[in-house]
Amino acid sequence: MPVKCTRCCVKVAVLKRPKTSDALCKECFFWAFETEVHETITRAKLFKPGEYVAIAASGGKDSTVLAYIMKLLNERYNYGLKLVLLSVDEGITGYRDDSLETVKRNQQQYELPLKILSYEELYGWTMDAIVRQIGLKSNCTFCGVFRRQALDRGAVLLEVNKIVTGHNADDIAETVLMNILRGDIARLQRCTLITTGTEGAIPRSKPFKYTYEKEIVMYAYFKKLDYFSTECIYSPNAYRGHARAYLKDLESVRPSAILDIIHSGECMSVKDGIKLPTQGLCTRCGYISSQEVCKACVMLEGLNKGLPKLGIGKSSKVKRRVESLCKDASKEEESC
Numbered sequence: 001m002p003v004k005c006t007r008c009c010v011k012v013a014v015l016k017r018p019k020t021s022d023a024l025c026k027e028c029f030f031w032a033f034e035t036e037v038h039e040t041i042t043r044a045k046l047f048k049p050g051e052y053v054a055i056a057a058s059g060g061k062d063s064t065v066l067a068y069i070m071k072l073l074n075e076r077y078n079y080g081l082k083l084v085l086l087s088v089d090e091g092i093t094g095y096r097d098d099s100l101e102t103v104k105r106n107q108q109q110y111e112l113p114l115k116i117l118s119y120e121e122l123y124g125w126t127m128d129a130i131v132r133q134i135g136l137k138s139n140c141t142f143c144g145v146f147r148r149q150a151l152d153r154g155a156v157l158l159e160v161n162k163i164v165t166g167h168n169a170d171d172i173a174e175t176v177l178m179n180i181l182r183g184d185i186a187r188l189q190r191c192t193l194i195t196t197g198t199e200g201a202i203p204r205s206k207p208f209k210y211t212y213e214k215e216i217v218m219y220a221y222f223k224k225l226d227y228f229s230t231e232c233i234y235s236p237n238a239y240r241g242h243a244r245a246y247l248k249d250l251e252s253v254r255p256s257a258i259l260d261i262i263h264s265g266e267c268m269s270v271k272d273g274i275k276l277p278t279q280g281l282c283t284r285c286g287y288i289s290s291q292e293v294c295k296a297c298v299m300l301e302g303l304n305k306g307l308p309k310l311g312i313g314k315s316s317k318v319k320r321r322v323e324s325l326c327k328d329a330s331k332e333e334e335s336c
């Protein structure tokens with residue numbers, strides 16, 4: 001016998017919500033999904049009326065649903081926002097060129113302006129050229145560092161007040177796990193924040209902080225949204241893939257694992273006296289950095305000098321880690 005929707009009790013349920021296990025009809029799922037994102041936005045006071053907000057749009061499922069829902073909620077609840085799509089072309093043939101075609105269609109479908117910036121115009125390098133030089137190891141580090149800055153540069157160009165990204169609950173839980181595995185305390189503290197970049201940079205928010213990836217896919221599917229679903233051709237070795245696989249395993253036995261990990265990340269605090277990097281401005285390019293020279297500038301210098309490992313070298317990282325562990329151990333011995 002068909003199961004009735006547990007919310008309206010009238011229509012037949014067409015899905016089981018991955019987050020709550022509720023059996024819902026399509027309309028009730030849309031309502032629950034949209035209302036939860038609205039509540040996330042209002043509880044965290046993400047926007048003020050009149051703000052100009054850039055939606056970081058890659059053409060993938062998350063940012064396509066984000067663009068759709070930002071427009072919908074802005075109209076439904078009168079947020080009073082001016083919206084624009086901001087895309088970065090990393091120069092990955094057969095991947096980003098196709099996904100940007102999707103963004104261009106979204107621009108027409110959602111009637112939003114679109115700005116595209118490319119790595120080639122900003123850095124003089126495409127990811128295709130970078131991978132030709134460095135191979136398929138550490139390439140995601142280059143891409144991530146350059147993209148982060150490219151979005152900042154785009155936001156400055158557009159003079160927006162804020163950027164929103166499609167990072168979802170799964171992405172954040174994966175990042176918590178990765179930061180634990182790497183012992184990266186500074187990032188562990190920051191990665192669960194719904195808004196980052198409040199110290200000097202253009203703030204960045206994640207309206208999907210509590211939204212499950214599976215539900216985003218369902219929403220896009222039932223709404224028949226036009227999105228690009230191919231994985232990046234250069235990311236097969238990314239470390240994140242292992243954290244993702246582990247998280248999916250946990251989710252299959254306990255769906256709340258995703259929110260539980262985010263909650264754990266939020267609850268972790270750094271003991272007094274531990275020095276954390278502070279955000280300042282890069283002395284070369286003027287964009288946000290926790291070092292005197294930002295990582296993007298160091299990496300770019302490495303590429304231009306034919307020394308691409310500059311700044312990402314494992315040996316220097318391991319050496320620094322060992323030195324800091326030795327320092328901690330000797331401090332503890334002294335206090336004993």
Ligand SMILES: Nc1ncnc2c1ncn2[C@@H]1O[C@H](COP(=O)(O)OP(=O)(O)OP(=O)(O)O)[C@@H](O)[C@H]1O
Pocket residue numbers: 055056057058059060061062063064086087088089090147164165166167171
């Ligand atoms: N090339 C890009 N241009 C603009 N924004 C981007 C780009 N790549 C990623 N982003 C932003 O960062 C978010 C997280 O990116 P990530 O690479 O994790 O992709 P994802 O989880 O597959 O998301 P999506 O489905 O939107 O591609 C995206 O949702 C989007 O808001």
